[in-house]
Each structure stands twice: as structure tokens, then as C-alpha cells.
Amino acid sequence: xxxxxxxxxxxxxxxxxxxxxxxxxxxxxxxxxxxxxxxxxxxxxxxxxxxxxxxxxxxxxxxxxxxxxxxxxxxxxxxxxxxxxxxxxxxxxxxxxxxxxxxxxxxxxxxxxxxxxxxxxxxxxxxxxxxxxxxxxxxxxxxxxxxxxxxxxxxxxxxxxxxxxxxxxxxxxxxxxxxxxxxxxxxxxxxxxxxxxxxxxxxxxxxxxxxxxxxxxxxxxxxxxxxxxxxxxxxxxxxxxxxxxxxxxxxxxxxxxxxxxxxxxxxxxxxxxxxxxxxxxxxxxxxxxxxxxxxxxxxxxxxxxxxxxxxxxxxxxxxxxxxxxxxxxxxxxxxxxxxxxxxxxxxxxx
Numbered sequence: 001x002x003x004x005x006x007x008x009x010x011x012x013x014x015x016x017x018x019x020x021x022x023x024x025x026x027x028x029x030x031x032x033x034x035x036x037x038x039x040x041x042x043x044x045x046x047x048x049x050x051x052x053x054x055x056x057x058x059x060x061x062x063x064x065x066x067x068x069x070x071x072x073x074x075x076x077x078x079x080x081x082x083x084x085x086x087x088x089x090x091x092x093x094x095x096x097x098x099x100x101x102x103x104x105x106x107x108x109x110x111x112x113x114x115x116x117x118x119x120x121x122x123x124x125x126x127x128x129x130x131x132x133x134x135x136x137x138x139x140x141x142x143x144x145x146x147x148x149x150x151x152x153x154x155x156x157x158x159x160x161x162x163x164x165x166x167x168x169x170x171x172x173x174x175x176x177x178x179x180x181x182x183x184x185x186x187x188x189x190x191x192x193x194x195x196x197x198x199x200x201x202x203x204x205x206x207x208x209x210x211x212x213x214x215x216x217x218x219x220x221x222x223x224x225x226x227x228x229x230x231x232x233x234x235x236x237x238x239x240x241x242x243x244x245x246x247x248x249x250x251x252x253x254x255x256x257x258x259x260x261x262x263x264x265x266x267x268x269x270x271x272x273x274x275x276x277x278x279x280x281x282x283x284x285x286x287x288x289x290x291x292x293x294x295x296x297x298x299x300x301x302x303x304x305x306x307x308x309x310x311x312x313x314x315x316x317x318x319x320x321x322x323x324x325x326x327x328x329x330x331x332x333x334x335x336x337x338x339x340x341x342x343x344x345x346x347x348x349x350x
Contacts, residue, residue, distance in 0.1 A: 075088050
């Protein structure tokens with residue numbers, strides 16, 4: 001009896017694990033996308049504090065941090081298009097590694113394994129850079145475009161990072177051969193991961209999978225179709241390739257020279273430099289109009305209709321097909337035809 005009692009008291013008095021230090025985790029998604037995150041933790045025996053650095057390099061303070069033996073939990077608050085969204089994390093220490101359940105923005109969790117790379121107390125949370133305040137946007141004149149939903153094909157849901165010049169050409173051929181073109185599906189859109197950084201003059205470059213974007217556009221046009229491309233108003237795209245931040249006018253001219261007809265403009269890392277504001281998209285559209293009127297449409301991907309509306313965007317067309325299930329019906333690309341001065345009186349339903 002004495003042995004059992006001593007064992008029980010010892011188990012109840014086990015100290016909580018000291019999690020102080022820098023922890024990092026890396027993984028590769030099924031489509032080959034690398035994800036790297038870090039935790040800068042401070043534990044004083046009572047509370048857990050610190051911050052998490054996400055794959056975009058943005059720091060988020062930890063609140064409500066608790067440690068109970070080898071288990072821990074904390075909350076991160078993120079700005080999701082003007083709405084503060086609490087994301088609860090929990091995990092456990094196992095064999096010197098931190099197994100953490102990381103919530104996905106659209107629902108569900110991803111289990112990630114963090115390894116301690118330093119036991120030093122973390123530096124204070126770096127102050128967030130001030131968000132850029134944009135000047136008033138000019139009125140965009142109506143041009144008669146996007147009076148009906150632009151229809152076509154987008155590379156992401158099927159091929160993700162695997163899209164290539166050859167694949168786009170084959171898709172254009174197939175859309176003509178199978179009757180999709182005749183049915184009104186006119187756009188062949190290249191999503192993220194075509195980018196390869198910038199040259200010394202700041203011009204956006206394509207990677208080895210797209211050796212000549214102008215030649216590709218000419219080929220798609222020869223089929224009677226239109227070519228779309230992808231970027232972000234932030235420094236990086238959602239897949240962490242080169243975005244258009246501070247190169248909006250330059251990129252618009254490049255797209256025009258290539259013969260691009262459609263731009264999908266994904267918010268992504270823009271959250272780190274702008275407050276949710278429709279003027280971010282307005283200014284991009286002004287530059288497109290100045291560069292070339294033939295770039296027909298801007299697609300603002302705000303992840304959800306409510307998020308787009310919080311940004312001040314008037315949602316006219318909503319694509320309800322092809323979004324990952326966890327994002328819900330009102331996800332996928334939110335087509336903001338209002339950027340072109342289109343004011344549909346009765347937008348179509350789902």
C-alpha cells in the first residue's frame with residue numbers, strides 16, 4: 001500500500017516539460033509544396049508565451065498558453081480579411097519532439113512535428129510592420145466586360161504545382177476537340193507556381209516549365225481561346241512564389257506584352273502589408289487598364305464571400321465548383337466583376 005501511494009504521489013507531482021526555445025517543423029504536401037513553420041516559446045513554470053511564425057513569415061502571438069505535463073495548448077489570432085479568427089492549437093511532447101495539431105484556415109487540422117533547435121529564451125515578438133495606407137482609387141469606367149461569368153479551365157485543383165507549358169497546350173487542344181470551346185468555355189488559366197523571381201530590372205520571370213509565355217499565349221489564341229495567369233498583391237503567392245507587391249505596373253505591362261487575357265489575383269501574403277481593402281484590387285485594375293485593355297478580368301480570391309465583402313468588394317460572380325470541401329460552398333475564386341465597372345442588377349444564383 002505504501003509503495004502504491006508513493007508512486008501515485010510521484011506521478012501527480014511530475015513537473016511540466018520545459019518547452020522554452022526555438023522549435024521548427026517542415027513538411028511537404030502531397031503536391032510537393034514545402035511548408036516550414038517555427039515556434040518561439042517561453043515557459044516560466046506557469047504559463048506558455050511566445051509566437052508562431054507561419055510559412056509566409058508572418059508572426060502571430062501566442063495567448064492562453066498552458067502546459068500540463070507533456071501536453072500543451074495555446075491560441076493564435078489571425079486576421080482573415082478583416083475578421084479576427086481564433087485558432088486553437090494543442091499537442092504533446094514525445095521523445096523530445098513536439099507533436100502539434102495545427103488548424104487549417106478552412107477547417108480541419110494538420111499534425112506537424114516540431115524539433116527543438118535551440119533552448120535559448122526567444123527574442124521578443126518583432127513588431128508588425130505598419131500596414132500600407134492606399135490613396136483613394138480612381139473610378140474604373142465600365143467596359144462591358146464580365147456581364148456573364150467567365151468560364152474556362154484552371155490548372156490548380158487537378159495539377160497544382162505540376163502545371164507546364166505542354167499541359168496548357170494539351171488542355172487548349174482538348175477544350176476545342178471535346179466541344180467545351182463551342183459551349184462557351186473560353187479561358188485556359190495557369191494558376192500558381194509559374195514564377196521564377198525577377199531579373200535585375202525587376203521584371204517577372206517564368207521558370208523552366210514555361211520557357212516562352214508569349215509563344216504559349218499565341219498558341220492558345222490560335223485555338224480561339226484566351227490565356228489566364230496568376231499573381232498576388234502581396235510579396236509572395238500562396239505557394240510562396242514571386243508576387244506583384246511594388247511591381248504592379250511592371251507586371252501589368254509584362255502580362256500585356258505576353259498577350260495575357262485574364263488575371264487571377266490571390267490575396268495570400270498581402271495580409272502582411274495591407275489592411276483588407278478593395279483599393280488593393282482597384283489599384284491593380286487601374287494598372288491593367290493603363291497597360292492593356294485586352295486583359296479582361298481580375299479574379300479576387302478572398303477564400304470566402306464574407307471575407308470579400310469585409311474588404312469592401314462587391315461580389316457579383318461566385319464560383320461554387322472545384323473548391324476543397326473544407327472551404328465550404330462559398331469558397332473558391334470570388335469573381336469580382338465590379339472591378340471592371342460592371343453593375344449587374346440581379347447577379348445569378350448558385
